[in-house]
Amino acid sequence: MMKRFLVLLTLLVxxxxxxxxxxxxxxxxxxxxxxxxxxxxxxxxxSLAPSNTEIxxxxxxxxxxxxxxDYCNYPQEAQEKDKVGGFSDPNLEAIVALAPDLVLGTNxxxxxxxxxxQLGIRGLVIxxxxxxxxxxxxxxxxxxxxxxxxxxxxxxxxxxxxxAVEEYIAGKERPxxxxxxxxxPLMVAGPGSFVDNAITLAGGDxxxxxxxxxxxxxxxxxVVLRDPEVILSPKTHGSGAVADAPLPPGWEDLTAVKxxxxxxxxxxxxARAGPRIVAAIExxxxxxxxxxxxxx
Amino acid sequence: MRGKRSWAITALLGMAxxxxxxxxxxxxxVYIPPGxxxxxxxxxxxxxxxATIIRQIRLPRVLLAxxxxxxxxxxxxVFQGLFKxxxxxxxxxxxxxxxxxxxxxxxxxxxxxxxxxxxxxxLLAFLGAVATMLLVYNLARTGGKVxxxxxxxxxxxxxxxxxxxxxxxxxFADERLHQVVFWLMGxxxxxxxxxxxxxxxxxxxxxxxxxxxxxxxxxxxLGEEQAQHLGVDVERVKKILLAAxxxxxxxxxxxxxxxxxxxxxxxxxxxxxxxxDHRSLLPAVxxxxxxxxxAADTIARTIxxxxxxxxxxxxxxxxxxxxxxxxxxxxxxx
Numbered sequence: 204m205m206k207r208f209l210v211l212l213t214l215l216v217x218x219x220x221x222x223x224x225x226x227x228x229x230x231x232x233x234x235x236x237x238x239x240x241x242x243x244x245x246x247x248x249x250s251l252a253p254s255n256t257e258i259x260x261x262x263x264x265x266x267x268x269x270x271x272x273d274y275c276n277y278p279q280e281a282q283e284k285d286k287v288g289g290f291s292d293p294n295l296e297a298i299v300a301l302a303p304d305l306v307l308g309t310n311x312x313x314x315x316x317x318x319x320x321q322l323g324i325r326g327l328v329i330x331x332x333x334x335x336x337x338x339x340x341x342x343x344x345x346x347x348x349x350x351x352x353x354x355x356x357x358x359x360x361x362x363x364x365x366x367a368v369e370e371y372i373a374g375k376e377r378p379x380x381x382x383x384x385x386x387x388p389l390m391v392a393g394p395g396s397f398v399d400n401a402i403t404l405a406g407g408d409x410x411x412x413x414x415x416x417x418x419x420x421x422x423x424x425x426v427v428l429r430d431p432e433v434i435l436s437p438k439t440h441g442s443g444a445v446a447d448a449p450l451p452p453g454w455e456d457l458t459a460v461k462x463x464x465x466x467x468x469x470x471x472x473x474a475r476a477g478p479r480i481v482a483a484i485e486x487x488x489x490x491x492x493x494x495x496x497x498x499x
Numbered sequence: 500m501r502g503k504r505s506w507a508i509t510a511l512l513g514m515a516x517x518x519x520x521x522x523x524x525x526x527x528x529v530y531i532p533p534g535x536x537x538x539x540x541x542x543x544x545x546x547x548x549x550a551t552i553i554r555q556i557r558l559p560r561v562l563l564a565x566x567x568x569x570x571x572x573x574x575x576x577v578f579q580g581l582f583k584x585x586x587x588x589x590x591x592x593x594x595x596x597x598x599x600x601x602x603x604x605x606x607x608x609x610x611x612x613x614x615x616x617x618x619x620x621x622l623l624a625f626l627g628a629v630a631t632m633l634l635v636y637n638l639a640r641t642g643g644k645v646x647x648x649x650x651x652x653x654x655x656x657x658x659x660x661x662x663x664x665x666x667x668x669x670x671f672a673d674e675r676l677h678q679v680v681f682w683l684m685g686x687x688x689x690x691x692x693x694x695x696x697x698x699x700x701x702x703x704x705x706x707x708x709x710x711x712x713x714x715x716x717x718x719x720x721l722g723e724e725q726a727q728h729l730g731v732d733v734e735r736v737k738k739i740l741l742a743a744x745x746x747x748x749x750x751x752x753x754x755x756x757x758x759x760x761x762x763x764x765x766x767x768x769x770x771x772x773x774x775x776d777h778r779s780l781l782p783a784v785x786x787x788x789x790x791x792x793x794a795a796d797t798i799a800r801t802i803x804x805x806x807x808x809x810x811x812x813x814x815x816x817x818x819x820x821x822x823x824x825x826x827x828x829x830x831x832x833x
Contacts, residue, residue, distance in 0.1 A: 385678060387688065387689035388688035388807065388809075389688055389689075411805065415803065415806040420688060420806060420808070420809070421805055421806060421807060422527070422800060422804055422807055423556050423688065424528045424552045424556050425529070425805040427548050428528070428529055428548050430548070451689075452555040452559070452691045453552065453554075453555035453556045456548075456551060
């Protein structure tokens with residue numbers, strides 16, 4: 204019995220291994236438009252962004268990762284990997300020293316990927332700009348590192364959960380939402396930002412819809428005028444949280460403030476183009492549409 | 500030169516300031532007609548979101564911009580006169596670096612001090628500015644005297660050192676210190692009545708100290724020896740003017756962050772028009788600085804509304820070309 208089980212297990216491992224290794228060399232076009240040929244499943248990956256690190260670990264490629272940035276704080280195991288420095292300014296020598304066979308960057312460190320290419324090190328820019336693109340990024344990373352099965356399953360699961368949120372918010376009134384990135388100067392999540400996309404998917408209307416793209420400075424007067432019903436702000440580790448800051452002048456009469464609907468969200472979850480964005484959307488949907496007083 | 504013409508120009512600048520304030524109160528992400536503004540300001544019972552915007556957001560912001568503008572412009576005039584150097588600006592003796600370091604320390608360690616309704620950031624910025632001024636002054640003192648050239652060099656050296664410390668903090672700081680970068684750009688987005696309350700008394704004191712020594716500033720331009728012969732207690736006057744200029748700069752930087760350009764060009768503009776006599780120059784400079792910064796901030800918060808621009812961008816973008824135009828037409832006063 205035991206023997207048969209072991210044989211079965213061995214076969215299974217071989218089969219999945221073969222599947223994972225199968226199909227190489229593979230060609231992939233990255234988000235910088237580069238055509239990259241990957242000769243075999245990479246075994247020494249360096250991730251140059253927290254979002255990429257989260258994707259790699261979520262699709263079971265954590266063991267293939269040899270280096271991450273100082274900002275890669277999730278999951279726990281990622282923190283035990285070798286560090287290659289910051290996000291936009293990683294240490295080139297530290298990367299080379301790890302002898303990676305694949306480096307995963309974003310459009311923030313496109314230049315580094317270029318430099319590495321000059322040194323003969325293969326790199327990919329993976330930069331999803333929307334929640335939908337995160338799901339395809341997961342599948343593409345899975346394809347690039349030979350974790351197609353896991354990546355497909357994860358993307359499928361996330362897609363289902365997004366559909367569930369869509370059903371949950373269907374027909375419900377969309378509250379006016381302000382995402383306050385910083386208080387002085389007032390900075391918000393503008394259109395085209397990840398957070399804006401998440402708020403929309405969670406069934407809210409971002410009151411900064413007409414601001415500049417990304418995370419611009421925003422007029423406090425317009426906040427008073429548009430009167431948000433819910434205010435969200437990032438929860439960061441350590442001090443300097445927006446939630447601890449004094450309320451900007453004139454905000455006492457905002458509906459969100461009077462009704463106590465001011466919440467903090469884990470910034471790493473909602474602003475990162477990683478798999479946890481879906482959990483963040485679920486949380487925001489509960490905040491926006493759950494029974495009053497249910498969350499806090 | 501101290502005659503009808505300079506009075507007329509000063510009056511004109513005064514009207515320009517009033518005009519800028521009226522426009523600034525109406526303009527914004529949302530236009531509020533002057534009649535409505537007047538009603539809100541005169542009738543405390545008036546409520547609604549317009550009233551909130553005018554009373555709690557726009558009015559303190561416009562007033563703070565005017566105060567800071569007059570502080571920076573006057574400090575610039577004082578330092579240019581004191582150092583007899585057209586390149587001098589309010590930040591020349593490192594006061595803004597000291598203020599920045601104070602602000603950065605407050606942010607880096609998340610200090611939660613409260614004093615008279617003020618956060619730790621403006622408080623430490625103010626302390627940093629004053630401490631820097633004292634340090635530079637004492638470094639430059641040799642015997643009983645403080646040679647202006649030594650003062651200038653000591654100021655630049657200390658300023659560079661403190662700036663490097665600020666950069667070091669920013670470089671090694673994690674994400675939460677990104678706020679430092681915004682603070683270093685300066686601006687009035689965070690203006691509150693507390694800031695106005697903090698800036699007002701120091702502005703009045705600083706402007707008065709400078710104004711009472713306008714004649715001495717004129718005499719200093721002749722050279723220190725000459726001034727001494729003319730009965731001016733040069734070292735004492737230098738000390739007072741230095742303290743006043745630093746106080747004005749500290750007030751501006753701690754409430755609005757380091758805003759560039761106003762302090763450099765406002766004095767030059769006025770000098771090109773009404774000449775170098777500080778007795779007529781100083782009031783005109785203060786008015787121009789105030790009007791200019793109120794106008795610049797109005798542009799900063801309306802031009803791509805509801806997004807706001809840092810006001811320092813506007814001061815340089817608008818002030819620069821106009822200054823160059825004046826420079827070409829009138830030449831630099833010397």
